Amino acid sequence: MSPAEDDELSGIHCRLDELLAERGMTLARLSELVGVSVVNLSILKNDRARAIRYSTLSAICRALDCQVGELLVRAD
Template sequence: MTPADAEEGASGIHCRLDELLAERGMTLTRLSELVGVSVVNLSVLKNDRARAIRYSTLRAICDALGCEVGDLLEVDRR
């Protein structure tokens, strides 16, 4: 990650939420209902624009998707 990326808020972490939802045939709206997080906030996470995530939210998403944190978040090595 370059200093310019850091200034723009790029975290170097990629969220695989879109892929996991597709694999499970689940919509973002349904996930929102299951975890109690707004569609807008999940969209921010899905599009790698989130600056932070609560552990409780992370746990709720993983529980709803039947996955581990490492399945959802990965280091972006680009």
């Protein structure tokens, strides 16, 4: 199944790539700030994650100074 098909099934799109670009931050720097591996953040960024811990979600939002709804959106 392609990532696009996964999006359609979950109905959720992660805007991590866009938020990082807006803030001029790299995935490696975010990894340092939140204590999550670059590989796991990349999986999230590319809409391949099946789940995310609330603690990870909170740490990402804190590091990017955003709300959950800015990071995760419905994929319509």
